[in-house]
Amino acid sequence: MSRVRGRVERGGSLADFIWFRTGGPAEWLVRPADVDDLAALLADLDPAIPVLPVGVGSNLIVRDGGVPGVVVRLPKAMARVTIDDGRVRAGAAAMGITVASAARDAGIAGLEFLRGIPGTVGGAVRMNAGAYGRDVSDILVEATIVTRAGTIETWSADRLGYTYRHSAVPAGAVVVAALFDGVPGDPATIGAEMDRIAAEREASQPLRSRTGGSTFKNPPPETAGGHKAWALIDAAGCRGLRRGDAQVSDKHCNFLLNLGSATAAEIEALGEEVRDRVNAQSGVMLEWEIQRVGLFPSRLREGLGEGVVMHDPASGHALPRPLPRAGGEK
Template sequence: MMAALPEVRGRLTPDRPLADLTWLRVGGPADWLFQPADREDLAAFLRDLDPSVPVFPMGVGSNLIVRDGGVRGVVIRLGRGFNGIEIAADGTITAGAAALDAHVARKAAAAGRDLTFLRTIPGAIGGAVRMNAGCYGAYVADALREVTVIHRDGREEVLPASALELAYRSSHLPEGAVIVEAVFDAPKGEPEALEARMAEQIERRDASQPTKDRTAGSTFRNPAGLSSTGRADDSHELKAWKVIEDAGLRGARLGGAVMNDKHPNFLTNSGDATAAELEGLGERVRKRVYDHSGLTLEWEIMRIGDPAA
């Protein structure tokens, strides 16, 4: 039995289903879902929580499979109180971890600051930092100055970007730390030109990706990825979608799970998929690609929780 949980000012919900909080709409319940009121509420909760109770910070569920058996422990989901966006006179952009990537890009552009790469990235800033998100040749690593985290013991700390060791779709955060805020140094740009660039990016994305379907973004990392600095490595050109297609897996299905016909690196819930079917199809794709090309695809989608009993 789980230890008694600390009192909170935010919302603490037992046995909370998580499927409706993820873009793929699958998964079982969390033992507890905690939505803190503010930083102080989060810090006190983490400080007073039994250290044996697992904690998982969850964003907007855009890059996540929650397994059918649900999540043991406490899932923390930041919302109001963590979604502010501020732009200083010097152009420095401070964004709460729950601020949507697209909103940050738009507000920065209006102020003449270029974070346009964030416009087409689904999700929120906390997840973008954690995964060093990027597209169109730009990445969080290019612009991030520092992050504020709250540790499992309730301590708040500001970490420089260099401490995160940002690399291709990855970072190294202290164990149990929850990102609450990020600060960016963005280059200058003309607002009109930045808006036009974002509109072009949206058009390109919609033409090539299944934006109307239930997906969690790219399923697998590109085999080459980025250099150790987190920036593009132009010496490699392999793309995950291409090796999946070459293995004959565009449109592959398992139950309600499908590798999307429009873009084969988008694992899709066609309507009634289970988490087990989605993850199972992904593993089937990994095996087939390896058998076909000798390449090992690495998951970009995070998978958490227990399988169904």
């Protein structure tokens, strides 16, 4: 078993950084030192152990029972953004706004919409994130991933098989970098468009709340009469709907909020109630856009989430082989 040079925590808290600020812990939370450290970890990790990469958790519900296996969170060292022959190369831990700003400064247009995506490059590449009429698939040239087997591979955009909010990145693989393309543009014009996007988001979305971003995908126009998810939710009378401290936002009703002490179960149940009400009112069953991961509390095995820190920067730490299994449905 290779030694992990980064940080390893048993029962590492996810609620400390995901946007909803609630939910259970990771069985093992690993912050690799770099790409090679991550590749060595995955290569030597029992194939039966599930691996889940998590960025800033801006589009994630972590169930209250926690996440079995290994959760990988990339370090700030993997957030570097550079300009490469008129293209933008970004580490997967970089935020969308950082990439858009680097493109602006280099006079590269077409990446402005990333200003409106509040997650990391890794998550955006994996889910084909989009905003303001553009998707990552429109600008991606290639992505570097570490497969679940521990190989480092570069995949072209075509190989990623993009569709709406979906890619062919395999389960357990971790996106570690991406190369984006744009067109020459005037930095002042690019900056003005980014400012417009920022102002529009501020006016229409609950950005200063504990939320998870857009909750449901917009349905195909042919099944919903061209209506977006928020309009269907509003028409079904769900604006402001509450379950405990979970609430459908009054400001933008395709956002769910944690008003303070909501459990992940309350947030997810509220989302399911919204889906049922929309289906009853319009005949459209909305599809979740937020990723829901982990175990329900009833499936939690004793010992998960004890919060024992196992990091020793001086010597590194090896994860046990196999890791303790939490079991249960995901």
